Amino acid sequence: MSDHEYVPKSKFGKWFNDRLPLLTLASHLTDYPTPKNLNYWWTFGGILTFCLITQIVTGLTLAMHYIAHADLAFESVEHIMRDVNYGWLIRYIHANGSSMFFLAVYIHIFRSLFYGSYKSPREIIWIIGIIIYLLMMAAAFMGYVLPWGQMSFWGATVITSLFSAIPFIGEGIVNWLWGGYSVDNPTLTRFFTLHYLLPFLILGLVVLHIWALHIPGNNNPVGIDVKKPSKDTVPFHPYIVIKDVFALLMFMIVFAFFIFYSPNILGHADNYIEANPMVTPVHIVPEWYLLPFYAILRSVPDKLMGVIAMLSAILILAALPWLDTSKIRSAVFRPLYKQFYWILVVDVLILGYVGAMPAEGLYLLIARVATAYYFIHFLIILPVLGFKEKTIPLPLSITEPVLGDAPIASAVKKKESLN
Amino acid sequence: MSEKKPERREFLFTASYAVGAVGVGAVVWPLIDQMNPDASVKALASTEVDVSSVQPGKTITVLWRGKPVFIKRRTSEEIAEAKAVKMEDLKDPEKDEDRAKNPEWLVMVGVCTHLGCVPLNDKGDYNGWFCPCHGSHYDTSGRIRKGPAPTNMEVPKYEFVNSNTIKIG
Numbered sequence: 001m002s003d004h005e006y007v008p009k010s011k012f013g014k015w016f017n018d019r020l021p022l023l024t025l026a027s028h029l030t031d032y033p034t035p036k037n038l039n040y041w042w043t044f045g046g047i048l049t050f051c052l053i054t055q056i057v058t059g060l061t062l063a064m065h066y067i068a069h070a071d072l073a074f075e076s077v078e079h080i081m082r083d084v085n086y087g088w089l090i091r092y093i094h095a096n097g098s099s100m101f102f103l104a105v106y107i108h109i110f111r112s113l114f115y116g117s118y119k120s121p122r123e124i125i126w127i128i129g130i131i132i133y134l135l136m137m138a139a140a141f142m143g144y145v146l147p148w149g150q151m152s153f154w155g156a157t158v159i160t161s162l163f164s165a166i167p168f169i170g171e172g173i174v175n176w177l178w179g180g181y182s183v184d185n186p187t188l189t190r191f192f193t194l195h196y197l198l199p200f201l202i203l204g205l206v207v208l209h210i211w212a213l214h215i216p217g218n219n220n221p222v223g224i225d226v227k228k229p230s231k232d233t234v235p236f237h238p239y240i241v242i243k244d245v246f247a248l249l250m251f252m253i254v255f256a257f258f259i260f261y262s263p264n265i266l267g268h269a270d271n272y273i274e275a276n277p278m279v280t281p282v283h284i285v286p287e288w289y290l291l292p293f294y295a296i297l298r299s300v301p302d303k304l305m306g307v308i309a310m311l312s313a314i315l316i317l318a319a320l321p322w323l324d325t326s327k328i329r330s331a332v333f334r335p336l337y338k339q340f341y342w343i344l345v346v347d348v349l350i351l352g353y354v355g356a357m358p359a360e361g362l363y364l365l366i367a368r369v370a371t372a373y374y375f376i377h378f379l380i381i382l383p384v385l386g387f388k389e390k391t392i393p394l395p396l397s398i399t400e401p402v403l404g405d406a407p408i409a410s411a412v413k414k415k416e417s418l419n
Numbered sequence: 420m421s422e423k424k425p426e427r428r429e430f431l432f433t434a435s436y437a438v439g440a441v442g443v444g445a446v447v448w449p450l451i452d453q454m455n456p457d458a459s460v461k462a463l464a465s466t467e468v469d470v471s472s473v474q475p476g477k478t479i480t481v482l483w484r485g486k487p488v489f490i491k492r493r494t495s496e497e498i499a500e501a502k503a504v505k506m507e508d509l510k511d512p513e514k515d516e517d518r519a520k521n522p523e524w525l526v527m528v529g530v531c532t533h534l535g536c537v538p539l540n541d542k543g544d545y546n547g548w549f550c551p552c553h554g555s556h557y558d559t560s561g562r563i564r565k566g567p568a569p570t571n572m573e574v575p576k577y578e579f580v581n582s583n584t585i586k587i588g
Contacts, residue, residue, distance in 0.1 A: 154536065158552060161535035176451075180460040182485030190454065278480055278487050280537040284552045298553055303533055303569045359554050 028214070033233035034240045035220035037398045041115075042218065043247030044108040050248055051101040052206065056199050058094040062087075066146065068192035070185035073148035074274040092263040098140050099266045100255050102289035105133060109317075114341055116329030117219040123321040125212040130318045132205045137290065137314075139198035142191040149271030150281050156183045156191070158284060162297075165307040182277060222401075223330025224394050232398040283358065291355030292348050296374070298359040299367035309371065316378050323378055325386025333392040337385055344377050460484075465588030467580065470524070478540045480529060483587045487529040487537050488575065489548075490585065493559065498522045500546065501560035511570045515560045518574050526577050526585060527561045533568035548572070 006027040008014045017023040065084050067076040080087035109129070112118050118126035145156045160177050164170040179186025217228050226232045234240070258266065266288060270281045286294050296313050300306035316323075331338040347370050354367040395401045466483045470490055473479055478491040493501075501515040502522075519525045529548075531538050536552035543549030543556035545564045550557075555566030562571040577587045 154552075158534040158536065161533075164535075176455050178456075179454055180456045180485055184460075184485045186454075186457070186460070277485055278482065278537065280551060282551050284536065298567075301567055303567055306567060 030235065030237040032214060032236040033217065033229035034236050035218055035226050035232060035398060036234045037220050037222060038218065038240065039221055040247055041107070041111040043244050044104050044111065046244035047104045047248055047251050048101070048108060049206065051097060051104055052199065052202060054097050055094065055101060058090050058097060059199065061090050062094055063196065068189050070148065070188050073146060073188060077147045092259045096255065096258040096263060096266060098143065099289065101136065105136065110345065114331045115219055115221060116223055118321045119324065119329050120321065121216045122219060125209060126321060127318050128205055128209045128212060132202055132209065134314065135198050135202050139195055139202070140287065142195040144287060145188065145191050146195065147271060148188065148275045150273045150275060151268045151271040153183060153275035153277065154280055154284050155286060156187060162307050165304040219329060220398065221330060221332065222395060222398055223328065223333070226398060285356050288352065292351035295351040295355030295367045296371045299364065299371045313374060320378065324382045326389065328391045328394065333394055334389055335392065336389045340377065340381055340385065347373050465586060467584055467586045469584055471583040483575065488587055489527055489529040491525040493523055493525055497559040501558060504558060510563050513562060513571055518560050525561060526574065526587065528573040528575055530572070531555055531568055532563065532570045532572060
């Protein structure tokens with residue numbers, strides 16, 4: 001938190017702030033000292049907030065026209081696309097928005113992996129982030145079911161059937177989730193309810209995520225602790241805000257490209273066929289952002305073990321702050337970790353690719369090797385690397401590598417007048 | 420304060436928490452149970468099917484409890500193939516006689532026991548069914564032979580009402 005006490009200038013402001021210190025909060029958020037070396041990989045937090053708000057606003061407006069009933073859902077989505085004013089636009093923003101959301105969250109997660117942002121004292125930020133990521137996957141999955149197309153129906157069947165792998169009570173749980181003996185109308189209505197609820201839970205967790213961030217402050221590309229406020233920091237506003245806005249505009253260009261030029265490229269043609277419980281599409285694939293985990297599920301030949309492997313692949317991330325034994329945060333000073341990091345990136349991309357391919361022959365073999373490597377990275381390489389790796393010496397401050405040991409006096413003076 | 424008083428208070432706390440927990444449980448259970456299959460879903464528990472027009476070697480698919488049910492009129496080769504399988508070759512050992520009371524008719528829920536897809540007829544390495552989702556192969560008795568599915572396709576409760584009609588459920 002900022003070191004100085006904020007006192008509102010106006011009399012009314014003071015009166016209000018004494019009763020509800022919103023202005024103190026606003027002042028904290030404005031002055032929040034931020035490391036001055038943050039690069040563009042740090043702009044994805046703001047981009048993700050934008051994505052969440054976009055999904056909530058477009059979702060609310062779509063819900064005004066959508067009908068959550070097995071006989072009407074598919075038609076109501078077509079009604080939105082053809083009849084509702086700008087319905088096509090709102091739906092394409094919402095559908096592509098989920099892909100953009102995941103694109104941003106993956107960059108955000110891999111930023112943390114590269115710069116060691118999950119390490120002490122930021123473990124709670126990281127774990128809240130993983131919970132947000134899990135809820136995002138649940139929200140995205142249930143949202144994909146709502147148009148009640150073939151992929152909606154069979155995706156819902158396959159994913160809910162994962163729970164049938166639980167010994168003894170599995171089948172009871174699946175019938176409870178479905179509200180019947182197969183995916184049907186009761187399943188659709190509850191998925192709609194939960195799909196509506198989850199974004200607000202995510203919003204609450206985002207507040208906690210940012211709160212937890214503001215206790216130690218941002219990590220930075222050098223990964224060393226920064227004295228706050230000091231010559232190594234700048235106030236959040238306007239320095240970081242303007243950088244975030246610029247990055248957001250760049251991101252929105254990509255977003256707009258998908259909405260206006262290829263709105264269906266990330267979807268699946270089979271979802272424009274209405275759900276039919278008698279026919280399974282020849283090739284079921286989840287949305288692209290779930291493919292690596294789908295590949296892990298399919299690479300294990302046993303049903304229960306496959307489900308356990310898939311869940312472990314996600315939950316192992318929550319243990320990351322303790323699996324990574326190195327005290328050095330940033331990969332910039334960890335020559336070996338830097339290489340393993342990029343191997344992991346390639347490994348996850350390979351898993352995503354084979355997840356979209358049929359589970360047979362060479363693809364299955366590649367999926368198995370990539371799955372094994374994924375777990376080896378987290379369970380063996382990271383713990384061992386912390387002890388074995390010879391790291392590069394850390395600089396004393398963010399400023400030191402740029403300006404040398406003795407900072408320019410005038411630069412320091414200017415900074416201090418800001419504090 | 421004497422030694423007795425805190426104990427008495429602790430007892431009251433424990434008793435209050437216990438009553439509170441029972442109360443919360445009693446309120447939460449209806450909220451959980453409302454998600455279970457409801458009376459209207461359970462009421463659709465049986466279906467009668469006319470099978471007189473099914474030719475040998477053909478399969479018809481009917482909907483029962485929202486799930487497809489395969490009714491296959493097997494040829495004598497298919498029956499022989501199913502009966503010839505050794506028990507030790509099966510992942511989920513089950514005799515063909517136990518799955519098809521009348522060997523000519525195989526009735527089973529057409530849902531892959533892996534993750535619930537509908538397998539395709541007359542496909543796969545064992546001339547039975549093949550699930551396109553994750554590659555499970557079933558034989559002419561609907562038993563799992565290869566792939567991730569853990570068990571054979573389920574045989575529902577059914578009976579022949581007369582020689583042309585099967586009642587499922």
